[in-house]
Amino acid sequence: xxxELFGYQVxxxxxxxxxxxxxxxxxxxxGKLTAVSLAAPTGAGKTVIATAVIEQLLYGxxxxxxxxxxxxxWVTDDPSLNEQTKRKMLQASSLIQPGQxxxxxxxxxxxxxxxxxxxxxxxxxxxxxxxxxxxxxxRQHSLWDIIGNTIETCGDDFLxxxxxxxxxxxxxxxxxxxxxxxxxxxxxxxPPPPVVLGISATPERFVDAITRGxxxxxxxxxxxxxxxxxxGLIKDxxxxxxxxxxxxxDSTLLSLAIENLxxxxxxxxxxxxxxxxxxxxxxxxxxxxxxxxxAELREVLDTLAEQWSILxxxxxxxxxxxxxxxxxxxxxxxxxxxxxxxxxxxxxxxLFKEALSTGWDCPRAEVMFSFRTAQDYTYIAQLIGxxxxxxxxxxxxxxxxxxTVALYLPHYDDDQVAKVVKSLESDxxxxxxxIEID
Numbered sequence: 001x002x003x004e005l006f007g008y009q010v011x012x013x014x015x016x017x018x019x020x021x022x023x024x025x026x027x028x029x030x031g032k033l034t035a036v037s038l039a040a041p042t043g044a045g046k047t048v049i050a051t052a053v054i055e056q057l058l059y060g061x062x063x064x065x066x067x068x069x070x071x072x073x074w075v076t077d078d079p080s081l082n083e084q085t086k087r088k089m090l091q092a093s094s095l096i097q098p099g100q101x102x103x104x105x106x107x108x109x110x111x112x113x114x115x116x117x118x119x120x121x122x123x124x125x126x127x128x129x130x131x132x133x134x135x136x137x138x139r140q141h142s143l144w145d146i147i148g149n150t151i152e153t154c155g156d157d158f159l160x161x162x163x164x165x166x167x168x169x170x171x172x173x174x175x176x177x178x179x180x181x182x183x184x185x186x187x188x189x190x191p192p193p194p195v196v197l198g199i200s201a202t203p204e205r206f207v208d209a210i211t212r213g214x215x216x217x218x219x220x221x222x223x224x225x226x227x228x229x230x231x232g233l234i235k236d237x238x239x240x241x242x243x244x245x246x247x248x249x250d251s252t253l254l255s256l257a258i259e260n261l262x263x264x265x266x267x268x269x270x271x272x273x274x275x276x277x278x279x280x281x282x283x284x285x286x287x288x289x290x291x292x293x294x295a296e297l298r299e300v301l302d303t304l305a306e307q308w309s310i311l312x313x314x315x316x317x318x319x320x321x322x323x324x325x326x327x328x329x330x331x332x333x334x335x336x337x338x339x340x341x342x343x344x345x346x347x348x349x350x351l352f353k354e355a356l357s358t359g360w361d362c363p364r365a366e367v368m369f370s371f372r373t374a375q376d377y378t379y380i381a382q383l384i385g386x387x388x389x390x391x392x393x394x395x396x397x398x399x400x401x402x403x404t405v406a407l408y409l410p411h412y413d414d415d416q417v418a419k420v421v422k423s424l425e426s427d428x429x430x431x432x433x434x435i436e437i438d
Contacts (some may be wrong), residue, residue, distance in 0.1 A: 001052055003092045008227040009045055012038065013052035017064060019219040020057070020195055024156040026217065027194035035183075035196045035216040037165070039203045040223035042385045042430040043234045046199050047088045049223075050161065051096070053197075054118060057159070059095050069115040069157045071150055075123060075182060076163045079103075082120040084339035084361060085163065089118075106131075109139050113150040115157065123178040147182070148190040156194050165198030165206035184213060201430060225431055232395030234431050235388045236403040240420065241438045242412045250371060251303045253410045257284060257369040258307040260406045261348070264366045267402055268391075275398070280391045282366040283341070284349045285356065287380070288320075289371045297351070298328050304349060314346040320353055341365075356383060363389040369408040377416055380409070381423030385430045405433075 005013070016036055023034030040046045060066030076082055086101045096118075102108075104121040113119050125132045125143060132143045141149075151158050162179060176184065185192035196216070198206040203220075210218050228234065243253070264282040272279045286300065304311040317336030318326055326333040336347055338360035350356070350365075365387045370380060387405050396402040409417060417437060424432050 001048075001055065001092055002094045003048060005048065005052060006045070006227070006231045006233075008223050008231070009049050009052065012040065012049045012221055012223050013056065014063075015221045016049070016053045016197065017056045017061075019221060020053070020159065020197070021064065022219065023195040023217070027156050033192055033194060033196075033216040035198065035206075035210045035218050037203045037207055037210075037218065037220045038197065038199045038222075039220065040199075040201060041225050041228055042201045043389050044201075044223050044228045045233065046163075046201075047085050048092050050163075050197075050199060051089045051092045054089075055093050055095050058100075058116060067157060069154070070159060071113050071115050071154050071157060072118040072159045072161060073113065073147065073150075073182075074118055074120045074161045074163060075179065076120075077123050077167055077179075078164075079122045079124075080337060080339045080360070081163065082122060083337075086120060087339065087343075088361075104132075104143070108143075108146070109141055110146065111141060111149050112153050113146060115154070126178045126182075144186075144190060151191045151193050158193055159195055159197060160193040161197045161199065162206070163199050165200040166202045166204065180209065183209070184215070229431055233390055233393055235390055235405050235433050236395065236400070237405070237434050237436055238384060238388065238424070238432075239404055239406045239436045239438055240409060240417055241406065242409040242417055244414075250410055251299065253408055254286075254300065254303050254369055255307050257367050257406070257408045258304065258311070261367045262308055264402070267399055271396065271399060271402060277392065280364055281345055281348065282391075283347065283362060283364050284367045284369065285362075285365050285387070286349065286351050287368070287370040287372050287383075288351050288353055289373075290353060292371070294328050297326070297333075298331065300351070301328065301331050301333070311349055315348040316351070317341075317344070317347050317349070318351040319356060320351070356386060360386055361389065362387070363391040363393075365405075366391075367406045367408070369410075371411070373411050377412070377419040377423060380407075381420050384424060388431075388433055 016038060019036040026032045026034055054072060056064055057067050057070050082103065089096060089101060090098060100117045102117055102119050104119055104125060135142055160182060183196050200206055207218065210216050261282055261284045268280040268282060271277060316333050318333045319336055319338050323335045325335060333351065336344060336350055338356055341347060341350055342362045342364060368387060384407060421435050424435060
């Protein structure tokens with residue numbers, strides 16, 4: 001691994017590999033199926049742990065024999081999340097090559113998946129109305145057939161990984177979801193994979209699905225929350241700022257958020273110079289109302305440019321559902337895919353509506369401003385969980401401000417802010433930093 005793993009990450013990866021090997025041995029001995037669940041809080045580095053697992057499977061370790069011909073199918077419900085996972089794997093692994101990480105697309109039309117590779121698929125491609133699941137029209141093999149043939153051919157050299165495994169594993173009204181069908185097989189047409197690995201901050205639904213099914217031996221692996229907290233991967237404090245009595249204009253509070261961004265920028269620049277560290281370019285994410293008008297968007301852009309001249313042109317992007325450039329009179333705003341935000345160093349401000357709840361990991365996002373109303377408190381609490389990672393993957397000991405995140409809620413009163421705090425603190429899958437109300 002290129003990354004130096006924390007102790008709990010090393011232990012979790014080793015425990016998972018051991019559980020997988022036991023599962024494969026169980027399958028070879030008596031055909032029994034296994035499910036391994038990884039429970040790790042948000043920010044623990046689940047992708048890094050999974051990368052270490054795949055590395056050890058394919059290339060072996062001091063205590064394990066390599067399974068060079070293993071085929072891995074990585075499943076989520078979000079193509080953006082898959083792309084970000086691929087990127088992280090290449091950053092973290094010293095052995096896995098780009099050609100081994102394959103996004104399933106129209107070009108994949110072969111009897112089986114290749115050995116020694118990791119295939120990423122979002123479940124929408126397996127829906128019954130898509131072109132991926134039918135033959136003809138230049139497609140010789142449906143995706144379901146390709147997966148089934150691969151499981152049948154590879155046997156104990158196949159691994160199904162379900163990321164965000166709390167989603168889509170339930171059975172509704174007797175009908176299995178696509179994820180459940182992948183795990184359980186489908187009446188002989190799709191054999192069940194010998195071993196399944198489910199990854200989630202909240203694995204209860206995955207565990208319940210395995211327990212209810214009764215056909216798999218469950219081997220749970222969990223990460224200790226306190227070990228993650230001590231690692232410094234999570235910010236120490238969330239500062240929530242909202243009007244206490246009078247209601248100032250949105251542009252007034254947005255100006256304060258921009259000043260906050262400038263302050264972070266100066267502190268990170270100072271830290272980088274003094275410590276000879278990489279420069280962190282903090283970002284501001286702005287949650288726009290669902291039906292914001294062009295005039296309202298132009299007002300936001302005007303405020304950004306007026307308060308800090310660098311916040312113009314390439315420095316601003318959007319992650320709206322429409323992936324095209326926004327043309328707003330004399331100004332335009334380029335589209336920024338969620339998975340690209342962290343590495344796009346030109347980007348300092350991102351406008352979004354709902355796209356940043358999944359498939360997004362941006363540790364340099366230090367400030368958030370929401371134009372949303374108080375009814376969105378649960379959604380905002382979930383979103384903040386995506387922002388609490390530390391930019392350098394460690395706590396900054398020389399400046400406590402760099403261990404904080406600032407959140408502006410101009411349309412919230414005390415009662416609604418209390419609900420945000422409650423939602424944050426009740427997030428079983430996350431590590432909640434201390435919360436300061438300003």
